[in-house]
Amino acid sequence: MKKRLVFVLNSLGVFLAMLLVWRGIIAAFNVPAYMLPTPWMVTVAFGEHLNGILSALLITTEEAVLGIVSAVILGVLIALIFARSEWIRRLLFPYTVLLQTVPIMAVTPLIIMWVGPGQAAVTLVAFIFCVSSIIANTTQGLISVNDDLVALFLMHNASPAQVLAKLRLPHSLPYLFVGIRISSGLAVIGAITGELFAGSSRVGQGGLGYSILYAMAQMQTDLLFALVIASTILGFAFFFTATFLEWLMLHKWHESAAVSRLES
Amino acid sequence: MSAPGIPEVLLTNVTKRFGPSAAPVLDAISLTVERGEFVTLLGPSGCGKSTLLKLVAGLSPITSGEITVNGMTPVNARPIVSFVFQDATLLPWRTVEKNVALALELEGRPRDETAQTTQSLLQLVDLSHVAQHYPRQLSGGMKMRVSIARALATRPRVLLMDEPFAALDEITRDRMNEELLRLRAEQDWTVLFVTHSVAEAIFLSSRVIILAPHPGRIAHELTIDLPWPRTAETRESEAFDALVNRASRLLREAHRA
Numbered sequence: 216m217k218k219r220l221v222f223v224l225n226s227l228g229v230f231l232a233m234l235l236v237w238r239g240i241i242a243a244f245n246v247p248a249y250m251l252p253t254p255w256m257v258t259v260a261f262g263e264h265l266n267g268i269l270s271a272l273l274i275t276t277e278e279a280v281l282g283i284v285s286a287v288i289l290g291v292l293i294a295l296i297f298a299r300s301e302w303i304r305r306l307l308f309p310y311t312v313l314l315q316t317v318p319i320m321a322v323t324p325l326i327i328m329w330v331g332p333g334q335a336a337v338t339l340v341a342f343i344f345c346v347s348s349i350i351a352n353t354t355q356g357l358i359s360v361n362d363d364l365v366a367l368f369l370m371h372n373a374s375p376a377q378v379l380a381k382l383r384l385p386h387s388l389p390y391l392f393v394g395i396r397i398s399s400g401l402a403v404i405g406a407i408t409g410e411l412f413a414g415s416s417r418v419g420q421g422g423l424g425y426s427i428l429y430a431m432a433q434m435q436t437d438l439l440f441a442l443v444i445a446s447t448i449l450g451f452a453f454f455f456t457a458t459f460l461e462w463l464m465l466h467k468w469h470e471s472a473a474v475s476r477l478e479s
Numbered sequence: 480m481s482a483p484g485i486p487e488v489l490l491t492n493v494t495k496r497f498g499p500s501a502a503p504v505l506d507a508i509s510l511t512v513e514r515g516e517f518v519t520l521l522g523p524s525g526c527g528k529s530t531l532l533k534l535v536a537g538l539s540p541i542t543s544g545e546i547t548v549n550g551m552t553p554v555n556a557r558p559i560v561s562f563v564f565q566d567a568t569l570l571p572w573r574t575v576e577k578n579v580a581l582a583l584e585l586e587g588r589p590r591d592e593t594a595q596t597t598q599s600l601l602q603l604v605d606l607s608h609v610a611q612h613y614p615r616q617l618s619g620g621m622k623m624r625v626s627i628a629r630a631l632a633t634r635p636r637v638l639l640m641d642e643p644f645a646a647l648d649e650i651t652r653d654r655m656n657e658e659l660l661r662l663r664a665e666q667d668w669t670v671l672f673v674t675h676s677v678a679e680a681i682f683l684s685s686r687v688i689i690l691a692p693h694p695g696r697i698a699h700e701l702t703i704d705l706p707w708p709r710t711a712e713t714r715e716s717e718a719f720d721a722l723v724n725r726a727s728r729l730l731r732e733a734h735r736a
């Protein structure tokens with residue numbers, strides 16, 4: 216308990232020190248506000264534009280959530296097909312790896328062109344950012360089941376459905392959650408990137424990425440800072456939720472999820 | 480159930496190759512295991528012991544020859560056979576109790592029967608106090624006891640065991656050996672057992688088959704006429720030592736041949 220208090224105080228100290236350095240740099244070099252606003256100016260901008268920031272946050276959250284959820288659903292389905300047939304896996308799996316190495320940002324304009332600007336396109340971009348890591352990790356989990364365990368199931372006349380439901384799927388759950396954890400960050404990045412290109416079909420209705428473009432065009436650096444902070448908070452919230460869900464599902468039986476208990 | 484005289488496990492001239500042009504892993508193995516026997520396969524690493532057990536379980540096809548289990552083909556005989564693997568192979572997401580219940584669940588037995596059988600088996604292997612634990616909370620010896628309880632749940636007539644105690648320390652292994660014989664006195668299954676340990680083979684078995692490698696074939700057969708029941712004292716007898724020495728010598732010869 217005392218340790219935790221010390222930790223919180225320390226973190227707070229580091230945070231305050233960083234604000235001081237920030238403010239100090241502005242004072243020392245006489246940086247104009249349109250280049251770098253003071254922490255206080257950013258706070259004020261946050262308050263002034265609160266409604267706009269919150270609605271932008273909501274829109275981006277919606278896109279990122281839809282993107283990652285559809286990536287999990289479709290990714291697991293594709294992984295099931297890959298796990299079922301080695302032939303299909305050999306043929307198509309390289310493309311999911313390729314998808315991970317393509318700088319997806321470069322493809323984003325194409326998607327916007329095909330789908331048309333708006334939330335649907337942005338959601339699709341978030342989905343594409345997420346889906347390959349879901350497929351890759353889940354496939355790995357589904358096919359890395361111990362041969363002896365499969366033999367055990369066969370010895371007791373298990374049906375293919377039983378092997379899937381009682382062996383392969385639970386075994387792949389920790390792998391799926393690795394994919395979800397990676398995707399949680401990518402979903403937010405994907406949604407904001409999508410908005411940077413597509414924004415919204417209607418002015419004032421866009422998410423964080425669109426608002427960032429808007430603030431930049433208006434040279435409202437203080438608002439830009441506030442939006443960057445809001446994006447960071449959103450990314451953190453996604454990662455935290457993913458990690459929490461993972462802990463919730465796995466901590467009872469899985470080694471990696473149990474480790475944190477050992478260390479604390 | 481079965482006509483008297485039908486052997487529990489019968490191998491006739493069994494040969495196994497992995498792939499048409501590969502050298503045989505097992506060559507012309509003929510072996511009869513009668514009901515109630517405890518037969519152990521002893522042989523150097525790579526001589527095909529695990530392969531032989533998998534053939535008997537119907538988990539891998541034979542190249543030529545014939546195997547019957549209680550008069551049936553290995554695949555048809557699965558309901559009366561259980562397999563115990565070298566690693567405990569428990570499902571980490573299931574509690575001890577649910578792991579023991581797995582086989583019954585897969586075979587679609589009624590829920591209350593499953594629960595009852597599971598309870599009494601946990602008692603039998605002295606694990607009732609950890610019924611709600613997960614495998615990662617157990618020691619190696621406890622995991623192996625869960626694995627054995629799981630195998631016994633379907634009331635098998637034939638038990639195939641592939642180095643079940645190889646990963647355990649010697650003291651735990653000796654204790655598990657005694658426990659296995661105690662269980663067998665209550666449930667009388669026929670056992671085909673695989674081990675590297677000569678002492679374990681002598682202690683447990685009514686008969687020991689010594690295999691020679693490349694290709695795997697039967698080199699010697701030893702009948703173990705030590706008196707039953709066998710206990711910790713059995714290991715201290717001169718007869719036990721003499722058998723261990725003899726089997727070790729035959730094993731070395733088989734290895735050289």
Ligand SMILES: Nc1ncnc2c1ncn2[C@@H]1O[C@H](COP(=O)(O)OP(=O)(O)OP(=O)(O)O)[C@@H](O)[C@H]1O
Nearest residue numbers: 497504522523524525526527528529530531642675
């Ligand atoms: N699925 C397989 N495909 C090809 N070769 C195999 C396969 N399984 C086993 N073998 C080969 O068959 C031989 C016998 O293997 P096996 O596992 O039966 O030996 P073992 O006697 O059980 O050895 P150990 O004591 O080390 O467990 C080995 O040379 C091995 O390489």
Ligand SMILES: [Mg+2]
Nearest residue numbers: 528529530641
């Ligand atoms: Mg083996």
